[in-house]
Amino acid sequence: MSTKAANGAYDIVVIGGGLVGTSLALALHPLGLRVALLEAATGDNTPAPATDQRTLALNWGSRQILEGIGAWCQVEPLASPIHRLHVSDAGHSGITRLDRTLIGQSALGYVVPAHSLSAVLAAQLKTCGTIDHYTPAICDQVSVTDTQAVVRCSATELSLTARLVVLADGGRSTLRQQFGLDACEKAYDQAVLVTTVLTSKVHGQLAFERFTLGGPLALLPLAGPRFALAWTLPADQAPVLASLPESIFLAKLQHCFGDRAGTFLSATARHVFPLHLTDVPNAATERAVAIGNAAHVMHPVAGQGLNLGLRDVAELAERLQAAHHEEHDIGSTAFLTAYVAARRGQTRRVLSFTDGLVRLFSNNVPGVGLVRNIGLNLLDIAPPIKRTLLRRTTGLAGRLPRLARGLPLQTHAKTPAVPHG
Numbered sequence: 333m334s335t336k337a338a339n340g341a342y343d344i345v346v347i348g349g350g351l352v353g354t355s356l357a358l359a360l361h362p363l364g365l366r367v368a369l370l371e372a373a374t375g376d377n378t379p380a381p382a383t384d385q386r387t388l389a390l391n392w393g394s395r396q397i398l399e400g401i402g403a404w405c406q407v408e409p410l411a412s413p414i415h416r417l418h419v420s421d422a423g424h425s426g427i428t429r430l431d432r433t434l435i436g437q438s439a440l441g442y443v444v445p446a447h448s449l450s451a452v453l454a455a456q457l458k459t460c461g462t463i464d465h466y467t468p469a470i471c472d473q474v475s476v477t478d479t480q481a482v483v484r485c486s487a488t489e490l491s492l493t494a495r496l497v498v499l500a501d502g503g504r505s506t507l508r509q510q511f512g513l514d515a516c517e518k519a520y521d522q523a524v525l526v527t528t529v530l531t532s533k534v535h536g537q538l539a540f541e542r543f544t545l546g547g548p549l550a551l552l553p554l555a556g557p558r559f560a561l562a563w564t565l566p567a568d569q570a571p572v573l574a575s576l577p578e579s580i581f582l583a584k585l586q587h588c589f590g591d592r593a594g595t596f597l598s599a600t601a602r603h604v605f606p607l608h609l610t611d612v613p614n615a616a617t618e619r620a621v622a623i624g625n626a627a628h629v630m631h632p633v634a635g636q637g638l639n640l641g642l643r644d645v646a647e648l649a650e651r652l653q654a655a656h657h658e659e660h661d662i663g664s665t666a667f668l669t670a671y672v673a674a675r676r677g678q679t680r681r682v683l684s685f686t687d688g689l690v691r692l693f694s695n696n697v698p699g700v701g702l703v704r705n706i707g708l709n710l711l712d713i714a715p716p717i718k719r720t721l722l723r724r725t726t727g728l729a730g731r732l733p734r735l736a737r738g739l740p741l742q743t744h745a746k747t748p749a750v751p752h753g
C-alpha cells in the first residue's frame with residue numbers, strides 16, 4: 333500500500349505502470365511536473381512480473397528512447413544485439429537478408445527479456461524520487477470537469493485529481509470506455525507460443541523470421557547458442573504444442589523451421605498468448621489520452637508493439653515539456669488532439685503493415701505463394717528498398733523527438749524536433 337496522501341492534486345496521473353506507463357513517468361521526472369503513477373499489480377510485480385516470459389525485440393529507436401530516459405546503460409548488459417535478420421517463406425525458395433550496415437548502426441535492434449527490462453525501469457523509478465508511485469491501485473472510476481479529471485480506486489479509497497490523465501493501462505483497458513474513447517478490435521485466430529531454445533550452432537547474432545501457413549516463426553538471438561522463440565500458430569494448436577513432451581515439441585519445431593539454426597536441443601517452459609488487434613483512432617479527449625497498448629495492440633509478427641508505445645512516450649513527453657514551459661493547458665482537447673494527429677500516421681502504418689504481413693503470409697490461395705517468393709527475392713537484391721523498410725521498422729524514419737534521438741528532455745528551453753531520414 334502506498335504511503336502517499338490520498339486526495340492528492342497532480343499535474344499528470346498515469347494509469348498503468350507497465351513498460352510504457354513507467355517509461356513515460358521516468359521521461360517526465362526531470363520536468364518539475366507533479367506526476368503520479370498508478371499500477372494495479374503489487375509493487376514487486378511491476379512493471380511486469382518476473383514470470384513474464386515474453387522476450388522483446390527493441391528497435392534502434394527504442395534503444396535511443398531508453399538512452400534518453402537514462403535507462404539504457406542498465407538495459408544494455410541484459411540485451412543481446414541483432415546484427416542480421418534472415419527472412420524466409422516455408423515451402424518456397426524466397427529469402428531476404430537484412431544487415432545492420434543498411435542502417436549504419438551497430439545493431440538492427442536488441443533482444444531483452446520483458447522481466448529484465450521491467451526490473452531496470454522499476455529500480456529507476458524507485459531511485460528517481462519525484463514520481464508518486466501508487467501500488468496496488470486499481471483505478472475504476474474517472475470523471476472530468478472543465479479544469480481537471482478525478483480518478484478513483486474504490487478498493488483502496490484513493491482519489492486523485494489531475495490536469496491530465498494518461499491511460500497506459502494496456503490492451504484490455506477498461507478506462508478507455510469511461511473516457512468515451514472507442515476502440516476497433518479484431519481477434520486473430522492465432523496464438524503465439526514463446527519459449528527459449530538451445531541450439532547446436534552458434535548464431536553470430538543472426539535472427540530469423542520464417543513465414544509458415546500457420547503463422548510466422550521468429551528466432552531472436554540471446555546470449556550463448558540460445559534463441560527466444562515466438563511461434564505463431566492457429567489458436568487451437570498453440571496450447572497443444574505447448575503441452576507436448578519436450579522431445580516431441582523440439583522435433584515439430586525442427587520440422588517446421590528446418591536446420592538453418594542447427595539442431596534444437598532443449599526448450600524452457602512454454603507459454604501461449606492469444607493475439608488480437610486493437611486500434612483507437614482518436615486516442616484523446618478532454619483531460620485524457622491513451623498511449624501504448626491502451627491505444628494500439630498489434631500482432632507481434634514484426635515485434636513493433638512496445639517500440640510504437642515508446643515512440644508515443646517520446647512524442648508526448650516532448651510536447652508536455654514544451655506546453656509546461658509555455659504554461660499551456662496540458663489537458664486541453666487542442667493540445668491532446670495535436671499529439672494524436674502527430675502519432676496517427678506512424679501508428680496506422682505499423683498496424684496496417686503487421687496486419688498485412690499476417691494476411692499475406694498466412695494465405696494459401698494459388699499464386700499468392702509465388703508472388704511472395706518473387707517479392708522476397710526482389711527485396712533481397714534491392715538495398716535501397718531494404719534500407720527504407722529498415723529505417724521505418726527500426727524507428728529511424730520521420731520526425732524524431734529528442735528522446736528518440738537519445739537525448740534527455742531539456743528542462744528549460746523549448747526544443748523543436750528535427751526531421752531525420
Ligand SMILES: Cc1cc2nc3c(=O)[nH]c(=O)nc-3n(C[C@H](O)[C@H](O)[C@H](O)COP(=O)(O)OP(=O)(O)OC[C@H]3O[C@@H](n4cnc5c(N)ncnc54)[C@H](O)[C@@H]3O)c2cc1C
Pocket residue numbers: 347348349350351352353370371372373378379380386387388389390469470471472500501502503505506507524526562605623624625626632634635636637638639640641
Ligand atoms: C508474445 C508477445 C511478444 C511481443 N514481442 C514484442 C517485441 O518483440 N517487440 C515489441 O516492441 N513488442 C512486443 N510485444 C508487445 C509488447 O509486449 C507490448 O506492446 C507492451 O508490453 C505494452 O506495454 P503497455 O505498458 O502499453 O501495456 P501493458 O504491458 O499491458 O501494461 C499495462 C499496465 O496497466 C496496469 N493496469 C491495467 N488496468 C489498470 C487499472 N485500471 N488501474 C491501474 N493499473 C492498471 C496493468 O496491471 C499493467 O501493468 C509482444 C507482445 C506479446 C504478447
